[in-house]
Amino acid sequence: MMKINLKNPNNLRTAKLIAFSLIINLCAFTGFGQPYANTYVKNNLVEQNLYIGMTSDTSLPPDFVEAKERLPEPFWSVRPDVIKCYWRTWKIAFSNLKQVNKNSGFVSPFIDPAFNGNIFMWDCSFMTMYGKYAKPVFNFQNTLNNFYAKQHSDGFICREIRESDGSDCFERFDPSSTGPNIMPWSEWEYFLNYNDTNRLKKVFPVLLAYYEWFHTYRSWPDGTYYSSGWGCGMDNQHRMDKNFNAAWSHGFLSWIDTSFQEVYSAKILIEMAKVLGRENDVIEIKNQTDKLSNQINNYMWDEKDRYYFDRFKNGELSKTKSIASYWGLLAGAVPENRINDFVKHLQDTSMFARKHMIPTLSADDANFDPSGGYWNGAVWAPTNYMVLRGLTKYGFDSLAYQIAINHLNNVVEVFDKTDTLWENYAPDKVQGNDHSNFVGWTGLVPINVLFEYVFGIRPNVPNNELIIDVNLTDEYGVKHYPYGENGNIDIQCKKRKNTLEKPSMIITSNVPLKLIVKWSGGKFVKDINVGKTILK
Template identity: 25%
Template sequence: MDTNGDGVAQAAVTAAGYRLATRHPLHLEANKTKTLYLDQALAYDTRNGKEPQVEVAQAWAENRARWSGYLKAVDASRLAGVPDETARRVAVKSVLTLLGNWRAARGDLHHDGVVPSYSNPDFNGFWAWDSWKHAAALASFAPALARDQMRAMFDYQAADGMVPDCIYLDKANNNWRDTKPPLAAWAVREIYRATADKAFLAEMYDKLVRYHRWWFARRDHDRNGLAEYGSTDGTKIAAKWESGMDNGARFDAIAMLKNGDGAWSMDQESADLNAYLYLEKLELAEIANALGKARDGEQWTREAAAMKATIQKRMFDPSRGYFFDVKLGRDEFVPVYGSEGWTALWAGVATPEQAQAVARTMLDPKKFSTRLPLPTLAADDPRFSPVKGYWRGPVWMDQAWFGVEALKRYGFDKQADDVARRLVVNAKGLTEQAPMYENYDPLTGEGHQSRNFSWAAASYLFLVRK
């Protein structure tokens, strides 16, 4: 590091990071900036092999070409009500955040991938539903990395089809207590739409089928065709992790039910989980048809139609106009207004009348139409905690983007554009020189939790891409 030629006195390295100290105190003048330059060099360990020969000029040229390709892919980013320059800035920041979290294959991680946040040392691994979102976003500008992100998780697919929650450099630390919501087929389909890579579809199809079937074999306690979140060890905490919404208010009163050895379910069927599974059947049909598996495609389409009717009948509460989780064995809703309620619209499972009712709730200022819109729990819920609530009120950008797409899918284009605009202009620092955050305060727009968060970047890229 250099500050006007002063240089650096020492660099101390620890397991958690490193610290740089200047030779002399750094004096700052009021209202003036001082620039610090960090110069890094690769020191090759010749004890482990011969130092590779690198043509520096060629390497720099290839690097520039690669980055030009990344940025060209998002150059046409647009968002109604937002200056084009602002939309492109958000897109570029999204690309930089995702690529900044790129990690090469090493240890027991057999393919490259993207970690959730390099700013949080607890995130030194790959998580399943993070990976699905990362891959879908990467498909538009770094498709090779997108494919590897998917492969990294499926490298550890179990014989019964399960994919673990998260994987690490040391596979002994992998979390097999639960998996994560089923968005893998959606991510593969997004990669295919961006690349037309049928070889990748063929590589992934059987794996996706096994993972999809696993949900109904191990997480459908009453065998009624609707699944539940659960765990392999029977614990409530792992079952909540499986939802991805760790402390969601809808799970406050769950009990665990044993399905078999190493398979437990919550005692409630979740609206978002079954919407994801419905959509996955349609995605598997699309993939099967692209691979010339017409009979498979017809089967997936039939299954989707049957599941759609069941979700519409069982999980929509006409009196409240919203989709809710339902208790097993009885027609009893879990009446928590959360972001899971609009997943049915994102997946296309709602009727037009149901969608209209859900949209009214989403656009209600007392519930979800906050300054930064679409929090994960309605603002009028007594458990609403917009700063420290984690999944009890902060805005998580993946769920917010699902909400924008949900509105668009059912013709609420103007309202969707307004929500999307507010998600950009009211998130503090987003359009300026500041990092993207894990989640945001819906009342103030302040960012919270981990900085440089990958799925926030992926979601904002979805929001502004054209």
């Protein structure tokens, strides 16, 4: 046993520190928590959170073998490598499904990010976006229920939660404790595919309370937002002064991605409120969003570079061309007189149009790593998907297809060589990096990018519409495509001589819908009835 001479003032101080440490550890071990003052300011919306205290669903998730015949079945005869990658993706994803651990306080079976034994807000939000296609077999969307069940009384939700005991990995006021705020995007994507207003009713107050927490505790006086490398999800990207830690510090920056994400999340909440008749709940956030959009466009846009940048506290812009800026497309916050110049950077080979599009850091940056460097140049599935969705919003369909087919081809080429998917990819060579068997958000590429951009199939079930943007000239399609709660559609696009030729297709559906077909040579709209419809 160590003996300490308490007559020595330095030793007395040491003894006090040891004793205090033992008390903290004892409190934590015995469940009494840290001896901090209670600083919670309750948000009444949290009282509407039905996930807190919900009875846990401890059922076993299905395995891939029993699920496969009910999953969407793509076909593309000239690309068996793509189809093989697609099915391997689902096989790995289903191997990552987890039953609820009763000690965690989780409420729903979920997909595990398969990273470190924790669930991540950033990862899980993206994983649900491809998981939506498996809803007839397993509801991946319920993965987010476990975050909602852990919401604090003031609206906070931690970005990383331990699967073993359901505890938060960060104290809530830590700059890295939460974010990115993209759960509203995930829920809205799910709504567009399934028109599930019952779920929308449940998640709306949860997401609004979380948005309000973010606004209260993550914004600067000018209305812009801050985060950290871990908080924004791009752990090690060089974005601030070298005196600050890239992973943990906010660096006194106005963060361009976090600010644009708040604009987008607010706009989604406003749309949700319209559907649910809760417009009065979002009056204030509409005002906040208008002011934030103006602040970004007035002070975070560089007229010479025609680009959005992080802003230092002295008002100067950082000049780091990060993919973070392209959240502005998804947010619909880029003015028309800037959009063309802003998007041109994606087509510039000295910046983002590399062998594998799109690196997370422009190639003309001194910190760009042609092999990836994690977030200093690597190509990541979630950020690429964000860019594709943003380009769609502004009507850059041709560029979106170009990026999508490039992205898919590179991922599949690495898959052909390594028989697996990777956490991220090199921008200037055919190479997968870091974690292998990563499904994980990389599942977005063989599923969402294939369906929504290479095949061009994008639903809007609340409007009873299905868009097919035909770019391929090969014959292709998908069987058992889920549409709404009970819809099941077979889509077959016939081979064409060139991209200008009007597409011929066969649609077999068990529900009526409006079909919108686009291609390089034109567009037509057709009402599809139940049964088989031949379009020539």
